[in-house]
Amino acid sequence: MNLKISPNRLFDVLTKKKTVLAILTVLFVFPLITPSRYSMNLLAGVFIWALLAMSYDLLLGYTGLVSFGHAALFGIGAYVSVLLILPPYNIPFLPAILAAMLFGALLCLAMGVFSLRVKGIYYALVTLAFAEMIYAFFIKWVHPILLKKETLRVPVPDFVKSTSFFYFSVAISAAILIILYIAAFRDLIKKGVLARTKILYAVLMIVFLALLIYTAPQKLHFISEGSVKDKLPTNMYFFALMPLTICYLIANRIVNSPLGRIFVAIRENEERAKMLGYNVFKYKLISSSIAGIFAGLAGALYAPFLLSINPDTVLSALVTINVLLFSILGGLGTLIGPMIGAAIITIFARELSSYFVIELFGRELSLWMLALGVFYALVILFLPYGIVNTLRWKGASIRKAFKGLVKSIKISALRKQPATEGTL
């Protein structure tokens, strides 16, 4: 591996995926544009779920391991980090997160060692059994007997409450913005780029910058002068976004690496991979560890976000079901698919659940869960491969169909003939 990177090469590497950079920039700069506490909070939750969904994609989408116990990794990550932060251990936040990641990996390894010895479907069942046992263990013993309370309060780490963290995040956002602008600028002056692209870039850059200049100072002032209550949502936003970004970049590297291709080979044809000399069991364990690390991290981030944890919020099968839904909706095997799925469902859940209340038999009923179930079934029926995969493979035919539709509308408009005449 060539460790010597010149500044130019750095730019080339960073801007290879310009779209990713652009999206990152928007995400990082977004808090400076909007003051809304609600959206900060909502999106922070989205980022954490996205991280969990991405970890699940590594396991299921890339290695083909159908795990029904992912909630356990998430929940253990949350509990480990919280229990270490609280007395009697009083460990500082960062080591606690690392511990949570470690436990996540170990747990997934343990589940794997037991369940990977047998054929496919049994892995699903054993992971399910494990997760349910851990859940029952927490509900029936840890909370009533060890902790003696129903939920565990989580203290927010001090640095998340501070203004310096906010400034630090703003600095990072500014850096990303500058990198994007430099990349876009280089495109502007490059010879081979089309004129209309250049104009588009220029317009976008100017508009975005103007918006930023208009809103950012107020936001900066607001946060730096404000109380902890004002700072916390925005800091939480960055607190969730930064690990997500780093993990995504790492996961992306892994997936395109030789190791990642081995995972894919295992998913595609395990028997063949074995006969090619790959110790499939070993690689499944490696995949499990990586997924466990990310899932544990997600759990450790979720705890201070939610401010209190109990088995129902972090260890229940509902967590696994949600993550499954995110992944299937977005598309397995894409890394970004499950993240998009997480975003869509989490945001819609918050926004729309209030509309699903009806009056029936004199009672107020929430039809939201039913709607979610129906939505879930529809997604599986019509988009069994998820949004991203369907767009990737059918994108061409969707565009063709769309163009064909537009064309036929144009033609019938030109001819001004009723549908019964002519042979269109």
Add this chain to the structure above:
Amino acid sequence: MKARAIRSPILETRNLTKKFGGLMAVNDVSVGIKKGICKGLIGPNGAGKTTLFNLICGILKPTSGTVFFKGEDITGLPSHKISMRGISRSYQITNIFTRLPVLENVRIAVQSRGKDNYNFYSNIKDLKEYNKRALEILEMIGLKGRAYYIADFLTHGDQRKLEIGMALATEPELLLLDEPTAGISIEEVPDMINVIQRIKQTGAVTILLVEHKIDVVMDICDSVLVMHEGSIIADGTPEEIAKNELVQKVYLGGA
């Protein structure tokens, strides 16, 4: 010492037996295969040929008996370890990565022998040696033009060739080919024979070839084993086998 090593067979089974309940699939088979030759294995359906392959490759564990490869006991080892020791196989029912591109199929086979299997940070596009080697193999089996096709879209014959290509990519010393021409259309058979001839000519690989097309076997193989109901009933040159009365009764003439 060296003279002995050259003469002792590269693959040797001793009293190899596999029972499935009451069925004796492989019955006390003791054979030796000399290094560098192309040995054919023929016999009627159900004679135990694929089971024998599976026993050698570690997919099945024998009921009794041993398998020696290059002088070492490999009985009961898991398939990936046997593969790493230098035995590769192609399957009777095509067993490739159907949803992946042809090049990737071979590339991942090449990668298995490389040093990058824990490498999680480099992009595979930057590790050009694997692609290069994969393309070389595709050239040898005649699939270079279709390197970027998804494997599922190849013709059956081409898929069988890809199957062999993948087995080759792991640089085996012993190559087990399980009915490579199975299901291929008549026009594509000479192509496949060509590929096998080319492999044979490199001189680097010992081949054990299961086939139903007797003319193919007689043509390519230096010696032939005949199996019937789990046992070896003949072992000799193609001419000897053709004249063997028992073989004729059981296999060549009868059906």
Add this chain to the structure above:
Amino acid sequence: MVVITPEMIVVSIIDGLAFAMLLFLIASGFSIIFGLLGILNFAHGAFFMMGAYVATTLFAYSGHNFIAALAGATLIGILLGVPIEYFTLRRLQGNPIAQIMITLGYLLIFTQIVSIIWGTIPQGGAVMSLPPSLAGSVTVLDRPVPTYRFFLIFFGLIIAASTYLFLTRTKLGTIVRAGTEDAEMVEALGINVKRVFILTFGFGAALAALGGAAAVPWIAATPEIGTSWLFISLVVTVVGGLGSFKGSFYGSLLIGVLHQFAVYFIPQLTFVIDFATMTAVLLIKPEGLFGERK
């Protein structure tokens, strides 16, 4: 901890056997559906639950006719199962993950539907009272045991025996058994496997619904029985062997009796007993007691 006396043991065994019969009704279908169609049918819990609830409603509206309630429930099982298989599971052939997911979706949907439609029923869940012949109790070793338990054992054994005879003595039954071994082969023999699939799925759903209805006088219908009984039938199936009819029977017996033992003697650990047994089996003989390594 409860004192362990011989009477308690006998009673808990009787309860265990009765419970096992109910388990068998839901688990046998689940196991065979997995064996034949290769689908982990989470919706089976929904069939059980719907059977229970529909039975209570039919019972109330038919003037307390127990038999009508059971029959109606069985019918509901078929009415729900067949369309689900035909319209949705079939569409997802070749995508086993999607199939499992959608059955999970159905479980969630029906759990919600049940809460919505029957939600107004009092806290203890919907109930049915038993006809006089089945009500009351029998004294065993100085302890009262509800007669209904014995009815369940009797009823369950009859159903098990008839299904066994069907599977082994009839042509269709043999086809089903062959299909659980190798569905492709059966199709290659010229048999319309798809029709067999629908029939099997519908039959399994009917059995589950019947089980739910029969369970009501004992456990009462609540929205969570769908999920909880699905879990236990999953445990039973894994222990007995995925795809094995015999396995689902013996697995039900084992888990049923163990579960009731736990309920009587170590109530806090009932949950753990189920999953511990399943994990133990998975570690020692992963394909289940009667299952086959595929």
